[in-house]
Amino acid sequence: MMSQSEHFSYGNETEIEDIGGGLKRQMLGYNKELMAVKIWFDKGATGYNHAHRHSQVTYIVEGEFHFNIDGVTKVLKAGDSCFMPPHADHGATSPTGGILIDTFSPAREDFVDDL
Structure with a gap:
Protein backbone atom coordinates (compact mmCIF):
# COMPACT_ATOMS: atom_id res chain seq x y z
CA MET A 1 0.00 0.00 0.00
CA MET A 2 1.36 3.41 -0.98
CA SER A 3 1.50 6.05 1.77
CA GLN A 4 2.75 8.97 -0.32
CA SER A 5 2.33 10.41 -3.78
CA GLU A 6 4.86 10.13 -6.55
CA HIS A 7 7.79 12.56 -6.32
CA PHE A 8 6.70 14.39 -9.50
CA SER A 9 3.22 15.02 -10.86
CA TYR A 10 2.13 16.69 -14.06
CA GLY A 11 -1.03 18.79 -14.15
CA ASN A 12 -2.11 17.46 -17.53
CA GLU A 13 -1.65 13.83 -16.39
CA THR A 14 -2.97 13.93 -12.81
CA GLU A 15 -6.64 13.06 -12.31
CA ILE A 16 -9.06 15.91 -11.66
CA GLU A 17 -11.95 14.64 -9.55
CA ASP A 18 -15.41 16.22 -9.75
CA ILE A 19 -16.46 16.41 -6.10
CA GLY A 20 -19.86 17.95 -6.84
CA GLY A 21 -21.46 21.31 -6.19
CA GLY A 22 -19.31 23.06 -8.80
CA LEU A 23 -16.00 21.96 -7.24
CA LYS A 24 -13.17 19.88 -8.70
CA ARG A 25 -10.07 18.59 -6.90
CA GLN A 26 -6.59 17.53 -8.03
CA MET A 27 -4.05 15.99 -5.65
CA LEU A 28 -0.67 17.74 -5.96
CA GLY A 29 1.35 15.73 -3.47
CA TYR A 30 1.06 14.09 -0.06
CA ASN A 31 2.40 11.82 2.61
CA LYS A 32 0.94 11.19 6.05
CA GLU A 33 2.23 14.51 7.42
CA LEU A 34 1.42 16.95 4.58
CA MET A 35 -0.93 17.31 1.62
CA ALA A 36 -1.40 19.90 -1.15
CA VAL A 37 -4.58 19.98 -3.26
CA LYS A 38 -5.74 22.21 -6.13
CA ILE A 39 -9.44 23.10 -6.03
CA TRP A 40 -11.48 24.68 -8.83
CA PHE A 41 -14.71 26.53 -7.93
CA ASP A 42 -17.32 27.27 -10.59
CA LYS A 43 -18.90 30.73 -10.44
CA GLY A 44 -21.11 30.85 -7.33
CA ALA A 45 -19.89 27.51 -5.93
CA THR A 46 -19.65 27.04 -2.18
CA GLY A 47 -17.32 24.92 -0.10
CA TYR A 48 -19.67 24.19 2.79
CA ASN A 49 -18.77 25.19 6.36
CA HIS A 50 -17.02 22.36 8.15
CA ALA A 51 -14.25 21.66 10.65
CA HIS A 52 -11.53 19.01 10.84
CA ARG A 53 -8.53 18.10 12.96
CA HIS A 54 -6.03 19.30 10.35
CA SER A 55 -4.20 22.62 10.16
CA GLN A 56 -4.93 24.20 6.77
CA VAL A 57 -3.41 27.00 4.72
CA THR A 58 -5.23 28.11 1.57
CA TYR A 59 -3.65 30.20 -1.19
CA ILE A 60 -5.87 31.96 -3.75
CA VAL A 61 -4.52 31.37 -7.27
CA GLU A 62 -7.29 33.20 -9.13
CA GLY A 63 -10.78 34.56 -8.60
CA GLU A 64 -12.52 36.04 -5.59
CA PHE A 65 -13.51 34.06 -2.50
CA HIS A 66 -15.58 34.95 0.55
CA PHE A 67 -13.94 32.95 3.34
CA HIS A 87 -11.19 22.34 14.51
CA ALA A 88 -11.93 25.87 13.22
CA ASP A 89 -15.31 26.10 11.47
CA HIS A 90 -14.66 27.35 7.93
CA GLY A 91 -16.03 27.52 4.40
CA ALA A 92 -15.82 29.59 1.24
CA THR A 93 -17.95 30.84 -1.64
CA SER A 94 -16.60 32.09 -4.97
CA PRO A 95 -18.88 34.61 -6.67
CA THR A 96 -16.51 34.76 -9.66
CA GLY A 97 -15.25 31.20 -9.85
CA GLY A 98 -11.61 30.56 -9.10
CA ILE A 99 -8.77 28.29 -8.07
CA LEU A 100 -7.30 27.55 -4.63
CA ILE A 101 -4.33 25.58 -3.37
CA ASP A 102 -5.15 23.93 -0.04
CA THR A 103 -2.43 22.49 2.17
CA PHE A 104 -3.17 20.26 5.14
CA SER A 105 -1.14 18.90 8.02
CA PRO A 106 -1.48 16.07 8.67
CA ALA A 107 -2.82 14.87 5.33
CA ARG A 108 -6.59 14.48 4.88
CA GLU A 109 -7.13 10.73 5.08
CA ASP A 110 -10.59 11.14 3.57
CA PHE A 111 -9.11 12.48 0.29
CA VAL A 112 -7.07 9.39 -0.63
CA ASP A 113 -7.41 5.67 -0.02
CA ASP A 114 -3.77 4.86 0.69
CA LEU A 115 -3.03 6.77 3.91
Missing part, protein backbone atom coordinates in the same frame (compact mmCIF):
# COMPACT_ATOMS: atom_id res chain seq x y z
CA ASN A 68 -15.63 32.38 6.68
CA ILE A 69 -13.38 31.24 9.54
CA ASP A 70 -14.98 30.88 12.97
CA GLY A 71 -17.72 33.38 12.10
CA VAL A 72 -15.48 36.04 10.53
CA THR A 73 -15.86 36.55 6.77
CA LYS A 74 -13.22 38.20 4.59
CA VAL A 75 -12.95 38.68 0.83
CA LEU A 76 -9.77 37.14 -0.60
CA LYS A 77 -8.36 37.49 -4.12
CA ALA A 78 -5.43 36.13 -6.12
CA GLY A 79 -2.25 36.26 -4.05
CA ASP A 80 -4.08 36.23 -0.69
CA SER A 81 -4.09 33.35 1.77
CA CYS A 82 -5.70 32.24 5.01
CA PHE A 83 -4.94 29.84 7.86
CA MET A 84 -7.45 27.56 9.55
CA PRO A 85 -6.25 26.03 12.82
CA PRO A 86 -7.45 22.55 13.79
